[in-house]
Amino acid sequence: MDWTSDIAAAAERIRDHVQVTPVLQTKGFDLDRPIELKLEHMQHTGSFKARGAFNTLLSCDVPEAGIVAASGGNHGAAVAYAASKLGHRARIYVPEMAGPAKISLIRDTGADLQVVPGAYANALELAQAYEQETGAMQVHAYDAPGTVAGQGTCFAEWQDQGLEADTVVIAVGGGGLIAGALAWFNGAKKIVAVEPDTSCALNAALAAGAPIDVEVSGVAANALGAKRIGSICYDLAQARGVTSVTVPDEAITRAQHALWRERRILTEPAGATALAALMSGAYQPAPGERVAVLVCGGNIAPDPLQPQG
Known part of the structure; x- marks a missing residue:
């Protein structure tokens, strides 16, 4: 596919529906160099996911049965938000592990929210069954061309904002976001994929030579806890490095x-995972290498400003 054209078209399509998120040039974090942060946690519903959701819904005819999506939380919130803004019915399946902040965010959109036991894979199974039963349109969290093209607009936007880094560091769950980066930059930037030790579907797939199922747990599992990397992401990672x-x-x-301490940026664990690779030394840039980091999500639990009681 012509990803560059698809992402450019997606950017035009969703332009009036998403935020242009800011970029921060900063030092600190015990690093030996300045870094550039793209603050995508300031996007609608607190993550980059709104881009893919709006692109998907605006590029097809939504059936009368509406929309269905499975999510660890952020994707569900984005799809529910986009559906409400565009006048579509939405049913969202999330696992209990999504946590109260993300569940509350989805509920506030007015979507038909279904909280199910287990993990993301369990929510996806039920969403697929609902799709078959009703004819509702499935909006996949990461492994669909419309989703990937929508997420790719983040990087097209960042480039327009003057991104000069040699390397872009990105947290990975199912792979939609980093697939968008790989598709847009097409080898022009070094892309570093960062995953939790306990939820590492892309890392495991690259080691195995094919997508495989992995166990999912840890502090970022409700955002980065995909059981298997998306095939689009895997193919792009193989092709473009x-x-x-x-x-x-x-x-x-x-x-x-x-x-939070150094820049008063409040993120969920997934939003800090890319930076963690630099701070921990898991990724060590070469001398003079210019590095940029995507802050991907801000739906922290518990929400510190959520009314209690």
């Missing part, structure tokens, strides 16, 4: 705290 590293939960939590 990616550096894959993993980090322990302790490194993610340390980076999350550092973002």
Whole structure:
């Protein structure tokens, strides 16, 4: 496919529906160089996911039965938000592990929310059954061309904002976001994929030579806990090259705290995972290498400003 054209078309399609998120040039975090942060946690519903959701819904005819999606939380919130803005019915399946902040965010959109036991894979199974039963349109969290093209608009936007880094560091769950980066940059930037040690579907697939199922757990599992990497991501990673590293939960939590302490950036664990690779040394840039980091999500649990009681 012509990913460059598809992403450019997606950017035009969703332009009036998403935020242009800011970029911060900064030093600190115990690093030996300045870095550039793209603050995508400031996107609608607190993550980059709104891009893929709007692109999908705006590029096809939504059936009368509406929309269905399975999500660890952020994708569901984005699809529910996009559906509400565009006047479509939406049913969203999320696992209990999504946590109260993300569940509340989805509920506030007015979507038909179904909270199910287990993990993302369990929610996806039920969403697929609902799709077959009703004819609702499935909006996949990461492994669909419309989703990947939508997420790719983040990087087209960043490039328009003057991105000069040699290397872009990105957290990975199912792979939609990093697939968008690989598709847009097409080898022009080094892409570093960062996953938790305990939820590392891309790293495992690259080691095995094919997507495989992995166990999912840890502090970032409700955002990065895909059981199997998406085939689009895997194919792009193989074709265009990616550096894959993993980090322990302790490194993610340390980076999350550092973002708040040093820059008052409040993120969920997934949003700090890319920075954790630099702070922990899991990824060590070469001398003079210019590095940029995507802060991908801000739906922290518990929400510190959520009314109690």
